[in-house]
Amino acid sequence: MSVVPGATRNTRQRAQVLALLAATDGFRSAQQLHANLRDEGAQVGLTTVYRTLQLLADAGEVDQMRLPDGEQLYRRCGRGHHHHLVCRLCGRAVEVEIPSVERWTRNQAAAHGFVDADHTIEIVGTCADCATR
Amino acid sequence: MSVVPGATRNTRQRAQVLALLAATDGFRSAQQLHANLRDEGAQVGLTTVYRTLQLLADAGEVDQMRLPDGEQLYRRCGRGHHHHLVCRLCGRAVEVEIPSVERWTRNQAAAHGFVDADHTIEIVGTCADCATR
DNA sequence: GTGGAGTTGACAATCGTTATCGTTAGCGCT
DNA sequence: AGCGCTAACGATAACGATTGTCAACTCCAC
Numbered sequence: 507m508s509v510v511p512g513a514t515r516n517t518r519q520r521a522q523v524l525a526l527l528a529a530t531d532g533f534r535s536a537q538q539l540h541a542n543l544r545d546e547g548a549q550v551g552l553t554t555v556y557r558t559l560q561l562l563a564d565a566g567e568v569d570q571m572r573l574p575d576g577e578q579l580y581r582r583c584g585r586g587h588h589h590h591l592v593c594r595l596c597g598r599a600v601e602v603e604i605p606s607v608e609r610w611t612r613n614q615a616a617a618h619g620f621v622d623a624d625h626t627i628e629i630v631g632t633c634a635d636c637a638t639r
Numbered sequence: 640m641s642v643v644p645g646a647t648r649n650t651r652q653r654a655q656v657l658a659l660l661a662a663t664d665g666f667r668s669a670q671q672l673h674a675n676l677r678d679e680g681a682q683v684g685l686t687t688v689y690r691t692l693q694l695l696a697d698a699g700e701v702d703q704m705r706l707p708d709g710e711q712l713y714r715r716c717g718r719g720h721h722h723h724l725v726c727r728l729c730g731r732a733v734e735v736e737i738p739s740v741e742r743w744t745r746n747q748a749a750a751h752g753f754v755d756a757d758h759t760i761e762i763v764g765t766c767a768d769c770a771t772r
Numbered sequence: 773g774t775g776g777a778g779t780t781g782a783c784a785a786t787c788g789t790t791a792t793c794g795t796t797a798g799c800g801c802t
Numbered sequence: 803a804g805c806g807c808t809a810a811c812g813a814t815a816a817c818g819a820t821t822g823t824c825a826a827c828t829c830c831a832c
Contacts, residue, residue, distance in 0.1 A: 513777090513778075513830090513831095514778080514779095515777095515778060515779070515828085515829050515830075516829075516830095517778090517779065517780080517828080517829070518828095519779080519780070519781095520779090535819090536819085536820080537818095537819075550780090550781090551780065551781035551782070552781080552782090552820095553780075553781055553782080553783095553820095553821080553822095554779080554780060554781065556819095556820065556821075557779085557780090557821095572705060572709065574759075576705065576709045576711070576788085576789090576819080577818095577819070578709070578819080578820085591747055591748060591751055591753060591756075593753065600747075600751050602747050604740065604743065606739060606740075607737065607739075607740055607743075607760075610737065610740075611762050614724055614735050614762065615724060615762055615764050618724055618733050618766075618767075619766060619767030619770075620724060620726065620762075620764030620765060620766055620767070621764060621765050621767075621770050622764055622765050622770075623724075623762055623763070623764030624762070624763050624764065625760070625761065625762045625763070626707075626759065626760070626761050626763075627740075627758070627759070627760045628758065628759050629744050629747065629748055629753075629756055629757070629758045630756070630757050630758070630759075631748050631753030631754060631755055631756030631757065632753060632754050632755050633751075633752060633753055634751075634752030634753070634754075637752075637754050637755075646798095646799085646800095646808095646809080647809080647810095648797085648798050648799075648808095648809055648810065649798075649799095650797080650798070650809090650810065650811080651797095652810080652811070652812095653810090668788085669788085669789080670787095670788075670789095683811090683812090684811065684812035684813070685789095685812080685813090686789095686790085686791095686811075686812055686813080686814095687810080687811055687812065689788095689789065689790075690790095690810085690811085709788080709819090709820090710787095710788070711788080711789080
């Protein structure tokens with residue numbers, strides 16, 4: 507039997523992106539992550555950072571959110587469905603759960619005949635540290 | 640005394656953008672609106688459409704939301720704080736209110752020391768018409 | 773070690789949006 | 803109606819994040 511097509515490989519670049527994500531606790535943009543990797547001497551292309559983040563996001567390994575200005579941010583996250591309270595300045599994030607809203611959104615969608623409903627809930631603010639600075 | 644600086648003027652272009660928005664009941668992108676205006680013979684520049692939408696959004700005359708792919712959408716809306724259930728295909732929107740969540744998000748932000756907290760809640764699905772088509 | 777399919781990355785292209793800046797035109801005033 | 807000031811316009815260029823391209827590379831099963 508030949509190799510199963512579709513296997514994913516463990517490459518140096520993916521390990522480095524994952525390592526950086528593991529060491530970061532706030533949301534970061536692909537460009538920020540790429541810059542950080544370059545700073546610490548890692549040899550990773552910007553394209554690869556984007557691709558890796560997309561892979562991880564699709565696999566549910568990282569969460570992604572979008573700032574009001576449209577920039578995409580990524581963060582290594584706990585599993586399961588949850589939402590975020592994010593600092594608009596430093597990216598620090600707190601995972602929050604909204605038990606009632608999950609049910610509520612489903613019901614609203616169904617009540618209006620919408621199917622395949624998905625929802626996005628993000629709370630963006632300024633964290634205590636950034637506020638006093 | 641001279642003219643008060645900062646006055647806004649009534650131009651043909653703004654009237655046309657407003658008229659189109661009034662005749663549209665779903666979320667539309669700036670580019671879609673511009674194309675529609677051109678189709679019906681209106682002479683309006685793309686830049687002006689963007690500027691006008693931004694003005695209206697700042698003034699609270701229209702609501703803006705962002706699709707998962709980052710595209711900005713606009714819609715003439717009822718006043719007051721509310722959220723939307725939007726069709727991902729045709730842009731049709733239903734305004735919904737989430738009584739408990741407004742309070743909940745405020746409390747969560749405060750509990751974690753965040754200030755100036757803002758929240759975005761959007762439900763995107765496929766409406767009944769688009770689903771059967 | 774070898775083969776070949778998954779990966780990489782420099783570069784170009786895309787796409788929505790914003791800045792530029794000379795021209796146009798709304799409107800308060802006379 | 804005419805004048806003048808300045809907001810507003812709009813064609814075009816610039817921008818910035820993201821994605822496509824494609825030849826070179828490198829994991830890894832055998």
